[in-house]
Amino acid sequence: MVHDGTAARFDDGAGGPDVRRPACRDRSGGRAARGLTGGPGGPGTAKKVGMNAGTTLDAAVVVVGGGTAGAIVASRIAERGDRPVVLLEAGPDFPDPEATPPVLRFGAYSEGRVTTRDYSWKWETVLTADGGTPYTLHSGKVIGGGSSINGQVWLRGLPADFDGNWAGRGAKDWTWEHVAPWYAATESDLDFPARGDAGPVRVRRVPPDQWHPVHAGFVEACLANGFSHCPDLNAVGATGVGPQPFNNVDGVRLSSAFSHLLAARAQPSLRVLGDHHAERIVFDGDRAAGVVALGPSGGEIMVRAEQEIVLAAGALGTPWLLLRSGVGPAGQLARHGIPVVADLPGVGGSLREHPQVGVRWLAKREVDQTSARAPVALRLTAPGSRLQDDLKVSIAAFEDGTGAGIQASVFLMLALGAGSLTLARDPRERPLVDLAFLSDPEDRRRMREAVRLTVDLVESSAALRPFVGTRLSPVDAELAGDAALDAWLRRTVQGTFHPSSTCAIGEPGSPAAVVGQAGEVHGVRGLRVVDASVMPDSVRANLNATVAMTAERLAAALLRS
Structure with a gap:
């Protein structure tokens, strides 16, 4: 497989992911595997880590959001063991299968049915120009994020999504040739092993x-x-x-909490803080220096980042956090009295979904x-x-x-139409989400x-x-x-809980571009985005497989930086 020199910095060694490396294997002596296939168990017990208000923590890397992308990136950093990483998740953290509620742990083949209950952000949206039927867009607010509540369809994007739409919109290092090896490295397809047989996400069909x-x-x-x-x-x-392919085997939902984070928790360099909602990014000049988060009791803590802050709060949560922190369209920030750190018109723009x-x-x-x-x-x-x-x-x-x-x-x-996310009158309130279906x-x-x-x-x-x-x-x-x-x-018309493209990859200076080829936010230092926000356009598939592939690839880029 041929890659140009620019693309090589994303790929391990000779131009692709090293599929020989251990992919978050079970290091619990079988305990984790038994937990994954056991009976329904009890209601689940979240791990509570209460930080006193005013506490300051230090880490090399801070990851905001413990969903599909955030759990993968934090796990890959922790596996290296050479830098402390703190993972902030706004929802509860269930540290092992036995502690995970059955509604999250066991998933039927249920495209179109998400586990909403207490584990979801509930984003109120405008669907069409005349309003349409009220639509609440659900995204995961729990460890594992969307992969803990979704319908578990594991479809890859099409080559044309990358060679045409992504590359054509400025993601020149994201052609099918670049991404195909990372899809393969992410999964173990039990029906078609040639598709990928060494990745942490097991895939099967009914x-x-x-x-x-x-x-x-x-x-x-x-x-x-x-x-x-x-x-x-x-x-x-x-x-x-x-x-349809599903990341569900023997009735167990293979969320990123299980496929990646479960094994990585054995690493002393990883600290997971559930029920900690990121309020804003703190900048030292143009460098992202820390994250202010609200803990379970509502008190503020500061997590300082020596090297990088990685945003993985999802295609709605990530732009919302950037805007509140002064990164986004200068005019919109000025109207809300938010000091401008970086004028990036593309933040919150080009919102895509699957009607x-x-x-x-x-x-x-x-x-x-x-x-x-x-x-x-x-x-x-x-x-x-x-x-x-x-x-x-x-x-x-x-x-x-x-x-x-x-x-x-x-x-x-x-869809050809694109929506937007903008700040509400009070930036602390949920943002305005217009899907423009x-x-x-x-x-x-x-x-x-x-x-x-x-x-x-x-x-x-x-x-x-x-x-x-x-x-x-x-x-x-x-x-x-x-x-x-x-x-x-x-x-x-309704949505499919597949938002993307609100912080798109592209070249500096492009009006729609928010991040570079490796997810680095333009105009600032020490800040990266790794979730569905970075997609220049949607893909013709359910999103979870592409989010996981993107996170694996961007994690490798981060580890080489």
Whole structure:
């Protein structure tokens, strides 16, 4: 594999990750492994580390956010053992499987269903120009972050996401050739080992003999309509219908808290502080010198960083923290009376998400809610679209206040419209999140085509006829014309809990660029971003695999700096 000299600084040794290194293996004599596969246990016990107000801690590196990216980066630094690292997580810290609540530890194959309860940030958002249905965007507020509450779909981005969108927007060191080895190094695919067999995240698919008849019928319907069978949706060029890959093995959710952080906790150089919310970054001139955090009792502590502060608070939390700390658009900061440390117009801009709508039918017979979720999916290109595989459709049972039935979820996997995150009138309050769904005419056209295609696919299927009854939404009148269907789309569109791109990689001076190729924040020293914020655009996949890949790659860059 050939890499240019610039890219080489991201890659270990001869241009790629060293897949021979121990990848956060179990060092507990089997205790951790037994904990991962044991019974449901009790409600879980968070580790409480109460710092007295006014306490000052010192570390070489401070990582803000213990989610997918933060747990990975902190673990990789701790494994080296040559620099103290403090990991700050705003939610609770469950230090081992036995202490982890069953709702976090055990996850069904449940795309579209997140574990909200007490372990989620609840971001209120504006969906469309006319408001749309109220939508609360959930992101993980617990050790492991989004990987502890999500649907566990482990889809890779497409080569075109990186070679076209990312590189074309300034991420020149993030082509498919650069990132493919890091996807492989992150995972161990139990079904297709050639995809990666030495990484810490185990991946598998639900075998056909465990599918509900609704899923088997959906696959049959797709094949009957000319779509190809695709046993591995992570293969290069994969398109068509097949089983989705999940980072869930034997019913256990392989969050970053388990796949990476569990083994790294044995390192004395790592300190994890749960229930510590980062309030602001403290600068000494243009150097990020420390983080002020609020502890469980509400008192402030200071964590000073000798070398670097690494932000991994997520695509909403990271720009919010930067803005409160004086890094962002100078005009916006001035309006809030925040001294400007670095004028970076791109902070909070270009917010991306995956819009989705649900086509719903009454069920002719009872469908078990647990078994009939979404182990299979159709990856396809919208009719007339220039973007390959820009849609995904999955089918599942639903049950809510409107009743119970069957839903085909239609996902626009690469929207052209972009939203924004800006400070509220009081910067301490939650920021204003505008997703700007369906703001681009081509997004509306592709979603119309996708909904009509999905209705035809399901309602023409003999295999689904025993299960699918009367269509509830959209009704025939809403399908009859573009204007009526657009109105339905605006009224029903929701997100997928996949925000990204609010602190994008790019060259210095580019209006949208916030960080450089290795995640270093432009205009300041000692500050880096490693989460989904840095994506120049979304990817045509659920985000967790790409966030993990990005964090592994940026951790390697940090360790060489």
